[in-house]
Amino acid sequence: MDKESQILGMIQRNPFISQREIADELDLDRSAVSGYITSLIKSGRIKGRAYILPEPKGVTCIGGAHMDRKAICRETIQYETSNPVTMTETCGGVVRNISENLGRLGVFVSLISTVGDDKEGEWVIKNTGKYGVDTSQIHKDKKQTTGTYTALLDKNGNMAVAVADMNIYEQLTVPFIMQKWPHIAQSSLVVLDTNLPEQTLFYLTERCKLENIPVIVDPVSTIKSKKLMKSLTGIHTILPNKEEAETIAGMEIHGLEDCKEAARKIHGFGVKNVIITLGSQGVFASSGQEAVHLPAFQVKTVDVTGAGDAFAAGYLFGLSEKKDFVQSCQYGLALASLTLQTGLSVYPHLTAGRMTKLMEENECVSI
Structure with a gap:
């Protein structure tokens, strides 16, 4: 392949690539690259450099994106032997689901x-991007395999046990x-999960605090939540179960008073808002100034996987719409209730209108 064709291919893959980057990649002088580009423009094969417009500020999610495998037992679970199950595979990861x-x-x-x-990584990227998520910042690691999360659910849809291969996230240094x-700095909100290494969590919370970017954190699991103990100061919202x-x-914790x-205590560590998710009992939400217990919406549960991520997303939607603390939590409960009714980690027929209608049909109870 001649140099002009190589350069054209590089520009097609990345319209904003610099002449210096092209020169380094092809081992050419920058002046030579400039000459090739001029020739490509004159021949009409390219029309000149594009201009980069600033992206609108939005939510940046940082953390896990992997394969979710769910095995749902057809009968009562029998331990230490084989169980007949129905197996499904979907995209997973807390912040990916959010x-x-x-x-x-x-x-x-x-x-x-x-x-x-x-192929698993490519599948995750493709099936995340098609719903409007910017996936351009996802890195493909040639030395690691895509992470996997495998959950065994009982016949009622409740989790019995789960295992996870998340070694790849050690590369999120x-x-x-x-x-x-430069991408994160343009965010209106940053969402983290604890699939990130402890040092990375600390760096992100500290830098976002310095640059006045609100940080929302999902602890993911009891084991991984221990990574947060040095990173709590300045967090806008934490969402533990x-x-x-x-x-x-x-x-x-044995009740609402607990x-x-x-x-x-968590406020005392420097966290502004604390929302404790309580499964079928709803959520306990505290802003420091007000505390409310919001009961869960009454629905028939098919599968609990993804409900906590859905609550977080609904809450974030409320924040992005400039709703108050309690209203944002109500959005979270509405979205969680929709997700509970499906066997998927994300409700497949989700619209803002459907979620809002369900939210408006329910009221909160203050304590």
Whole structure:
């Protein structure tokens, strides 16, 4: 292939590539590259450099994007033997699920993560981007395989056990995030999950705090929530379930009064808003100034996987629409209830109108 054709191919793949980048890639002088580009313009094969317009500020989600595998037992689970199951595969990852929900709701959202340079990674990128999520910041790692999460559910849709291969996320280092900072700096909100390494979480929370970018964090699991203990100061909102809240607050939770005390302790670490998700009992939400218990909407549960991610996305939708704290939580409950009724991690018929209608039909109860 001649140099002109090589340069044309590089420009087609990245219209904003610089002459210096082309020169380095092809081992040419920049003046030679300039000559080839002039020739391409004169021949009509390119029309000149494009102009980059600033992107609108939106939500940037940083963390896990992987394959979710769910095995639903057809009968009562029998341990230490084989169980007949129905197996499904979907895209997964806490912030990936959040970003897809937001994309379906029409929110400008991007996802920063890493996948393997394999068919699973390509599938995750394709099936995330088609719902309006900017996936241009996802890195393909040639040395790692795409992460996987496998859950065993009982016949009622409740999780019995789950296993995860998330080694690839160790590549989401501080230097990697620094390279992405020009993109992150344009965010109205940054959403993190604890699939990120501990040092990366600390760097992101500290830098976002310095640059006045609100940070929302999903702790993901009780084990991974321990990574947050040095990174809590300045967080806008944290979204733990009961067990994760117990780990972070260092106490057991047996009722709403315990939720109130746990929230008080987490506020003491420097977190502005604390929302403890309680499964079928709804959520306990505290802003420091007000505390409310919001009951879950009454629906027939098919599968609980993805409901917490859906709540987070609904809450973020409320924030992006400039709704108040309690209203934003109500959006979260509405979206979670829709997701509970499907066997997928993201409700496939999601619209802002459908979520809003369901939200408006329910009221909160203050305590």
